[in-house]
Amino acid sequence: xxxxxxxxxxxxxxxxxxxxxxxxxxxxxxxxxxxxxxxxxxxxxxxxxxxxxxxxxxxxxxxxxxxxxxxxxxxxxxxxxxxxxxxxxxxxxxxxxxxxxxxxxxxxxxxxxxxxxxxxxxxxxxxxxxxxxxxxxxxxxxxxxxxxxxxxxxxxxxxxxxxxxxxxxxxxxxxxxxxxxxxxxxxxxxxxxxxxxxxxxxxxxxxxxxxxxxxxxxxxxxxxxxxxxxxxxxxxxxxxxxxxxxxxxxxxxxxxxxxxxxxxxxxxxxxxxxxxxxxxxxxxxxxxxxxxxxxxxxxxxxxxxxxxxx
Numbered sequence: 474x475x476x477x478x479x480x481x482x483x484x485x486x487x488x489x490x491x492x493x494x495x496x497x498x499x500x501x502x503x504x505x506x507x508x509x510x511x512x513x514x515x516x517x518x519x520x521x522x523x524x525x526x527x528x529x530x531x532x533x534x535x536x537x538x539x540x541x542x543x544x545x546x547x548x549x550x551x552x553x554x555x556x557x558x559x560x561x562x563x564x565x566x567x568x569x570x571x572x573x574x575x576x577x578x579x580x581x582x583x584x585x586x587x588x589x590x591x592x593x594x595x596x597x598x599x600x601x602x603x604x605x606x607x608x609x610x611x612x613x614x615x616x617x618x619x620x621x622x623x624x625x626x627x628x629x630x631x632x633x634x635x636x637x638x639x640x641x642x643x644x645x646x647x648x649x650x651x652x653x654x655x656x657x658x659x660x661x662x663x664x665x666x667x668x669x670x671x672x673x674x675x676x677x678x679x680x681x682x683x684x685x686x687x688x689x690x691x692x693x694x695x696x697x698x699x700x701x702x703x704x705x706x707x708x709x710x711x712x713x714x715x716x717x718x719x720x721x722x723x724x725x726x727x728x729x730x731x732x733x734x735x736x737x738x739x740x741x742x743x744x745x746x747x748x749x750x751x752x753x754x755x756x757x758x759x760x761x762x763x764x765x766x767x768x769x770x771x772x773x774x775x776x777x778x779x780x781x782x783x
Contacts, residue, residue, distance in 0.1 A: 518755025571619025754779020
């Protein structure tokens with residue numbers, strides 16, 4: 474059974490390249506904050522309330538962890554088999570829902586607004602992950618994972634390719650910004666928003682692609698990380714220095730979070746006892762990495778901060 478390390482530095486925080494040394498804290502260890510999930514996903518930090526919300530997809534619920542007390546409670550149940558979450562630049566919760574095949578916004582009073590559930594008259598597949606750009610536009614991926622079984626949603630028919638979409642600020646007009654990606658999954662912007670990273674989760678081998686952002690579109694797609702025969706990137710986020718932190722896993726040696734420098738080189742790994750699906754930065758200084766990993770939620774203080782918009 475996993476136990477937190479009593480040693481400093483934590484042997485679970487592994488340096489693969491000297492560049493990682495300045496990102497790790499010698500007196501911080503991996504902590505398990507909650508357990509009992511079936512598939513933990515989509516962590517999002519609420520600094521104004523000092524709590525974290527994340528999804529437990531097969532249990533059709535969203536959970537809340539309170540920083541002050543450590544208490545875990547239901548945030549929303551049922552939750553339409555919610556997956557990825559983020560907040561817009563006004564602090565409102567944006568959620569990808571598998572079962573309802575839509576992206577929603579939770580208003581300040583708790584009511585839910587549907588932002589999109591169809592494109593050109595056809596139903597979305599199962600929106601997976603989402604980020605918000607500084608101009609207020611909402612970018613999300615739409616693979617079919619939630620409609621391929623009754624475990625993370627419900628078995629249903631695919632009506633659209635697995636595209637990546639952008640919702641325009643204010644008008645919410647949808648456009649396809651990337652197509653032809655085999656099951657797009659996690660995504661994030663670089664700190665200056667000049668790059669968009671997208672996980673291609675069913676390519677062989679799996680990979681993280683990167684695109685140049687030109688206003689409302691992206692171009693010049695190329696492979697940022699080739700995950701190799703076993704690596705499995707999932708949710709991703711950038712820190713303020715442009716390093717990419719990726720949920721990783723599929724074997725005991727790989728489970729956790731893999732960290733990549735802006736040139737794509739792997740520089741660090743945070744070993745966890747279970748596959749990590751998604752991550753976010755939070756805490757008062759945005760220097761705490763939260764990791765939604767299969768059955769549990771973990772956290773680690775780091776010597777950097779998360780970029781805005783994730």
